[in-house]
Amino acid sequence: MIVSFIVFEYEDIQDAVLVAHSYGGMVASGAMEHIADRVRRIVFFDAHLPRTGESHCDMxxxxxxxxxxAMAEEGGEGWYIPTSDASWYGVTDPDDAAWVNSHTTAQPLKTYQDPVGNTDRAWSHSGMFIECVPSTLEPHALDRVRKRHADDPEFQYRVLHATHDAMVTAPEAVTKLLLEAVDIV
Structure with missing residues (x-):
């Protein structure tokens, strides 16, 4: 998260559309406390949208x-979660799966267990949530986001019939939704 707002500050990024995918929603939600004034819109792309004090494990x-x-104990020396094969995220083309697998890295278990800081600015900011169907997110995590959409006209909710890694499996559809997010007033 620190890197996120340092880049925004030192590159003087203004009027950005911040896109968070999957676990990245945890990071972006926390970062918004520091960079919200520089972000026009935030897009949660099949991503977690935690409340203040929630961890990934809570989500x-x-x-x-x-x-x-268990994954960390079995294959990650007790402290990291080994990468999952791209097929778990719905990437079925062998070339695409090989590319995705070559770019994934393990993640420390603690990042899943530690609670995120304040996320009020992420929850009150203009934005969009893109749910990929079928989603790898837990249904109860999506219920709160759907409610936010119903209660907040500044927050758009879209469903994309594509895999969790739709940026790989359905790039044209993702591009269309991201362009829509840019143009939402």
Missing amino acids: VGPARATKHV
């Missing part, structure tokens, strides 16, 4: 959180 629920711990 995915106890069963999946326990699975993350």
